[in-house]
Amino acid sequence: AQTVTQSQPEMSVQEAETVTLSCTYDTSENNYYLFWYKQPPSRQMILVIRQEAYKQQNATENRFSVNFQKAAKSFSLKISDSQLGDTAMYFCAFTPYNNNDMRFGAGTRLTVKP
Amino acid sequence: GAVVSQHPSRVICKSGTSVKIECRSLDFQATTMFWYRQFPKKSLMLMATSNEGSKATYEQGVEKDKFLINHASLTLSTLTVTSAHPEDSSFYICSARRHGTGGTYGYTFGSGTRLTVV
Numbered sequence: 441a442q443t444v445t446q447s448q449p450e451m452s453v454q455e456a457e458t459v460t461l462s463c464t465y466d467t468s469e470n471n472y473y474l475f476w477y478k479q480p481p482s483r484q485m486i487l488v489i490r491q492e493a494y495k496q497q498n499a500t501e502n503r504f505s506v507n508f509q510k511a512a513k514s515f516s517l518k519i520s521d522s523q524l525g526d527t528a529m530y531f532c533a534f535t536p537y538n539n540n541d542m543r544f545g546a547g548t549r550l551t552v553k554p
Numbered sequence: 555g556a557v558v559s560q561h562p563s564r565v566i567c568k569s570g571t572s573v574k575i576e577c578r579s580l581d582f583q584a585t586t587m588f589w590y591r592q593f594p595k596k597s598l599m600l601m602a603t604s605n606e607g608s609k610a611t612y613e614q615g616v617e618k619d620k621f622l623i624n625h626a627s628l629t630l631s632t633l634t635v636t637s638a639h640p641e642d643s644s645f646y647i648c649s650a651r652r653h654g655t656g657g658t659y660g661y662t663f664g665s666g667t668r669l670t671v672v
Contacts (some may be wrong), residue, residue: 475661477663482665483647483665484663485598485663486647491643540603540668541588541600542588542661544597544598545597547597
């Protein structure tokens with residue numbers, strides 16, 4: 441069974457600064473996908489960034505980047521130049537390559553302070 | 555592209571009645587849809603996987619007779635909460651996997667349904 445662990449229930453950061461959210465996972469699969477989703481107060485799940493396990497290069501999407509350490513089974517999210525609109529719950533998620541379901545971590549509540 | 559519509563967004567029902575929640579993929583075909591339940595300030599817990607034309611696969615501990623799932627077409631899955639009780643009150647979210655794709659871009663979420671059973 442796959443598990444996803446987010447050890448930071450809450451984080452805060454000053455506007456314009458950088459914050460890193462942690463995520464570790466456990467799997468016996470070799471090929472899989474990892475995701476970070478954002479859930480603002482509207483509760484709509486929004487894909488922030490995704491990483492394919494067979495790619496060594498860390499994914500980047502504008503101010504969002506990941507540090508993917510496959511051997512350590514670690515997948516952290518770095519948010520640069522934090523904005524007030526980044527305030528939300530952030531979920532790390534995992535899905536095996538040939539499987540269907542997506543498993544989520546417990547989430548990290550991020551607050552960006554003005 | 556890749557829009558999933560979920561209705562209703564909010565519903566209040568009396569204890570003992572049934573409530574149906576719809577999840578539609580608007581611009582793509584979804585052979586597989588997923589139903590999640592989210593408690594306040596908690597993560598999404600997978601309830602069941604809905605496959606078009608076949609029976610849903612339920613996660614351990616989820617009552618299949620209480621949470622009826624139907625996936626009659628490639629664009630529609632429904633979740634019916636039968637004989638609802640106050641403890642069924644929760645936020646339910648569906649997601650759809652795009653037909654023919656893998657796990658990269660293939661998951662799109664609905665906007666969720668807040669169910670309150672009184």
